[in-house]
Amino acid sequence: MDKRLLTIQDISCVGQCSLTVALPIISACGIETAILPSSVLSNHTAKGFSGWTFHDLTQEMPKILERWLHEKIDFDAFYTGYVSKEQIPFILDIMNRAARPNALRIVDPAMADNGVLYAGFAADFPSEMEKLCKGADFILPNLTEAAFLLGEPYAGTEYNRAYIERTAKNLYKLGAKNVILTGVSLETGKLGIATYNGATFDYYFTERLNASMHGTGDIYSSAFAGAILREKSVLEAAAIAADFVVESMKITLKDESHWYGAKFEKALPYLVQRLN
Numbered sequence: 001m002d003k004r005l006l007t008i009q010d011i012s013c014v015g016q017c018s019l020t021v022a023l024p025i026i027s028a029c030g031i032e033t034a035i036l037p038s039s040v041l042s043n044h045t046a047k048g049f050s051g052w053t054f055h056d057l058t059q060e061m062p063k064i065l066e067r068w069l070h071e072k073i074d075f076d077a078f079y080t081g082y083v084s085k086e087q088i089p090f091i092l093d094i095m096n097r098a099a100r101p102n103a104l105r106i107v108d109p110a111m112a113d114n115g116v117l118y119a120g121f122a123a124d125f126p127s128e129m130e131k132l133c134k135g136a137d138f139i140l141p142n143l144t145e146a147a148f149l150l151g152e153p154y155a156g157t158e159y160n161r162a163y164i165e166r167t168a169k170n171l172y173k174l175g176a177k178n179v180i181l182t183g184v185s186l187e188t189g190k191l192g193i194a195t196y197n198g199a200t201f202d203y204y205f206t207e208r209l210n211a212s213m214h215g216t217g218d219i220y221s222s223a224f225a226g227a228i229l230r231e232k233s234v235l236e237a238a239a240i241a242a243d244f245v246v247e248s249m250k251i252t253l254k255d256e257s258h259w260y261g262a263k264f265e266k267a268l269p270y271l272v273q274r275l276n
Contacts, residue, residue, distance in 0.1 A: 003229050004032040004074075006098070007222075008091055009081030009110070011037045012052075015044030016261025017215035018081055022222040026079075028268045029226025029275055034075065036064060036094070038083045045119065046214040048260050061090040068098055077104040079225040081218060082111075085121075085128045092132065104228065107136040107176075108221040112144040115154040126151070134175035138228065140221050142183040146171055161186055168196035178234055182220060193238045204239040206246045213249055213262045220245050223271060230275050244271045 005026055011019045019035050026033040038061075042053040068074075078095050095105055109129045111121055126148040133139045133149065146167050147154045155163060164184055171179045181194045185208065192205030223244045227237035248264040255263070 002032055003076040004034060005077040005079060005225065005229055006034045006036060006075040006094075007079040007081070007225070008036040008038060008083060008087075008094070009218075010039045010041060010083075011035075012041045012044040014042065014260070015046075015049075015214065016264065017044050017218045021215055021218040021264060022079065022081065022225075024268070025219065025222040025264065025271070026226040026229070028272055029223075029230055031226055031229045034073075036061065038087055044214060044260070046260075048214075056084070058084065058087050058090065061087060061094070065090070065094050065098060074098050074100045075103055076100050077106060077225070077229055079106040079108070079221070080132060081108050081221065082118075083132075085125050088128050088132050104138070105136040106138045106140070106221070106225045106228065107132050108140045108217065109133060109145045109149060110217065112148050113142060113217075115144055115147075115156065117148065130174055133171075136176045138178045138180060138224075138234070139171065139174075139176040140180045140182055140224060141171065142217065143167075143181065146181060149174065157185070164194050165196070165201055168194055168201065172196055172198050180224070180234070180238055182217065192242055195234050195238055197234065202235045202238075204235060204242055206242045209246065209249050209253070211249060211253060213252060215261045215264075216245050216249065219248055219262060219264050226271075227275060232275070240271070240274045243274065247271075 007022045009018045023033050040055045043049050150170050168179045179196045184194045185191050189208050190205040191208040195202045220241045223241035224237050227240045247267040247270045248262045251266045252263040
């Protein structure tokens with residue numbers, strides 16, 4: 001039986017992020033990808049757009065689950081992104097009741113960056129996100145999200161390897177089986193990830209580009225999820241995802257008019273080649 005993954009996050013109709021990133025990337029990895037939108041937005045909420053529409057879909061989640069159970073629809077993996085506090089109990093219920101044996105849980109605790117929570121998240125949101133991280137097979141926080149999950153001050157750029165490894169160990173204690181810390185830099189001109197499985201640390205670094213693009217975290221997590229479902233090791237999946245993000249960004253930098261996201265679509269052949 002082919003593997004089927006369910007990804008739960010918002011749809012920003014325009015803006016190359018969330019579900020409009022996850023669905024094509026994981027599908028390109030050869031994995032059947034089902035979606036459960038947490039909300040629908042006209043476009044993403046980052047700098048550049050003057051506003052947006054928003055429609056919450058929380059109340060649809062239990063109805064959809066009951067329909068799936070009636071139809072005997074289940075999943076080999078779950079991958080969550082941007083969701084609300086109110087949705088986390090419903091998501092946990094879906095993961096518990098619509099899972100095939102040994103189904104994987106991949107959690108991107110998408111809630112913060114650059115030292116601050118995203119707009120719309122209250123101060124108690126990280127403690128709710130912690131419930132989703134507990135029992136996950138993989139969590140993929142950036143350093144800001146890691147600090148919020150642990151209730152610690154954001155370290156900014158002033159940290160060392162000891163800080164990274166202490167942070168990863170403390171995240172592991174929350175109940176995740178594998179921690180993938182993203183946005184890690186221990187050397188000028190390099191950016192990458194640190195992984196921890198409760199016993200060993202691994203690192204992978206890529207070229208650090210002098211650019212910032214909305215949606216690259218979603219691109220990373222989606223490529224990681226697809227690679228894991230293709231039975232790559234954690235370090236292989238983390239490295240493939242990191243290189244895919246860099247490739248997507250390099251393509252985007254050639255087009256100065258493309259300010260609202262990263263041209264990951266043009267880099268999909270690179271991702272498929274790496275997986276094969």
